[in-house]
Amino acid sequence: MDIEFVRSRFIKHFDGTTGSVYASPGRINLIGEHTDYNGGFVFPGAIDKGMIAEIKANGTDKVCAYSIDLKDYVEFGLGPNEGPRASWAKYIYGVCREMIEHGVDVKGFNTAFAGDVPLGAGMSSSAALESTYAFALNDMFGDNKIDKFELAKIGQATEHKYVGVNCGIMDQFASVFGKAGSLIRLDCRSLEYEYFPFEPVGYRLVLVDTVVKHELASSAYNKRRMSCENVVKALQPKYPNVEYLRDVTVDMLAEVKGAVSDEDYMRAEYVIDEIQRVLDVCEALKAGDYETVGAKMYETHHGMSKLYEVSCEELDFLNDIAFDCGVTGSRVMGGGFGGCTINLVKNELYETFITTVKERYKAKYDKSPKIYDVVIGDGARKLC
Numbered sequence: 139m140d141i142e143f144v145r146s147r148f149i150k151h152f153d154g155t156t157g158s159v160y161a162s163p164g165r166i167n168l169i170g171e172h173t174d175y176n177g178g179f180v181f182p183g184a185i186d187k188g189m190i191a192e193i194k195a196n197g198t199d200k201v202c203a204y205s206i207d208l209k210d211y212v213e214f215g216l217g218p219n220e221g222p223r224a225s226w227a228k229y230i231y232g233v234c235r236e237m238i239e240h241g242v243d244v245k246g247f248n249t250a251f252a253g254d255v256p257l258g259a260g261m262s263s264s265a266a267l268e269s270t271y272a273f274a275l276n277d278m279f280g281d282n283k284i285d286k287f288e289l290a291k292i293g294q295a296t297e298h299k300y301v302g303v304n305c306g307i308m309d310q311f312a313s314v315f316g317k318a319g320s321l322i323r324l325d326c327r328s329l330e331y332e333y334f335p336f337e338p339v340g341y342r343l344v345l346v347d348t349v350v351k352h353e354l355a356s357s358a359y360n361k362r363r364m365s366c367e368n369v370v371k372a373l374q375p376k377y378p379n380v381e382y383l384r385d386v387t388v389d390m391l392a393e394v395k396g397a398v399s400d401e402d403y404m405r406a407e408y409v410i411d412e413i414q415r416v417l418d419v420c421e422a423l424k425a426g427d428y429e430t431v432g433a434k435m436y437e438t439h440h441g442m443s444k445l446y447e448v449s450c451e452e453l454d455f456l457n458d459i460a461f462d463c464g465v466t467g468s469r470v471m472g473g474g475f476g477g478c479t480i481n482l483v484k485n486e487l488y489e490t491f492i493t494t495v496k497e498r499y500k501a502k503y504d505k506s507p508k509i510y511d512v513v514i515g516d517g518a519r520k521l522c
């Protein structure tokens with residue numbers, strides 16, 4: 139990410155003066171997918187890619203926002219019914235509105251922003267955008283009185299209310315709380331978290347991007363969440379303390395087999411196993427047992443593909459190639475329906491894996507996958 143680049147565009151686009159610059163990262167997730175909105179555990183880390191925004195109060199009641207990457211300029215007011223049409227600007231407007239509802243006296247500002255976290259690749263470019271503005275507005279107009287937990291929730295509420303994705307808290311949490319070199323084990327119910335230094339000696343983490351994003355991903359995502367809620371509802375008459383699938387065991391689930399659809403049942407099976415896998419992977423990591431970490435990653439892929447049904451042909455193909463190459467762990471990362479696989483690869487296999495995956499993917503789909511080496515970076519911050 140390049141501050142000078144963003145600054146030069148800000149100067150050019152507005153009145154020649156400069157403002158303050160803020161940045162927030164995208165994220166990876168080692169394991170724990172679709173567990174966050176089920177009150178379970180996740181294991182993400184912020185990455186060295188994200189969004190940078192320059193911002194300056196402009197003395198009006200309007201936001202003047204320029205997306206450097208899209209070369210698109212939008213103006214909008216801060217009132218409840220002044221939302222912009224451009225989808226990228228809805229994220230900024232949503233964050234402004236949520237901050238106002240949290241008592242921050244947000245005023246008009248000029249802003250230009252750019253990102254190097256690929257859009258639609260499952261690395262949470264949208265959370266990076268939300269966290270950047272939540273952090274910035276808190277600093278500029280809120281005396282930093284909103285704590286980091288609330289900043290993450292403001293990003294999440296923006297997705298729910300202004301974008302229409304009923305996401306969990308993982309992406310925004312990782313983007314705000316990220317710490318260089320560490321993964322974060324997060325309990326999504328209590329929001330208790332623990333940093334895990336991640337230095338897998340002898341291994342590398344690499345993302346392979348299918349460069350596909352399937353349509354209707356957000357409505358399919360919301361449907362998955364509904365399936366989970368249906369199962370919880372079916373269990374509550376007998377188990378009133380069940381709040382999330384986190385509270386459900388395989389035996390309890392079996393009791394409602396006939397009462398929920400086969401599809402909802404399958405989804406819940408996946409989630410219950412996946413929550414346990416996060417805990418297992420944390421233990422394995424503490425013991426330096428990367429073989430177990432990798433085996434769990436393959437299990438997650440299988441569950442996401444066959445039970446939760448959020449994979450796609452291209453992702454399954456990448457997973458098969460990883461397996462054929464002897465890669466220790468590989469799975470679809472993030473919400474699914476396109477985007478990346480995350481791969482835990484032994485150093486000595488890295489070059490062969492990358493060459494093979496590029497060749498075979500290109501031969502089958504006539505397009506090149508993108509490769510990103512994972513560097514675990516810091517969370518939301520002011521740059522200058």
Ligand code: GLA
Pocket residue numbers: 170171172173174175262305306307308309472473474
């Ligand atoms: C998306 C959502 C997250 C999480 C993941 C799947 O990234 O934003 O809240 O549910 O999908 O783990």
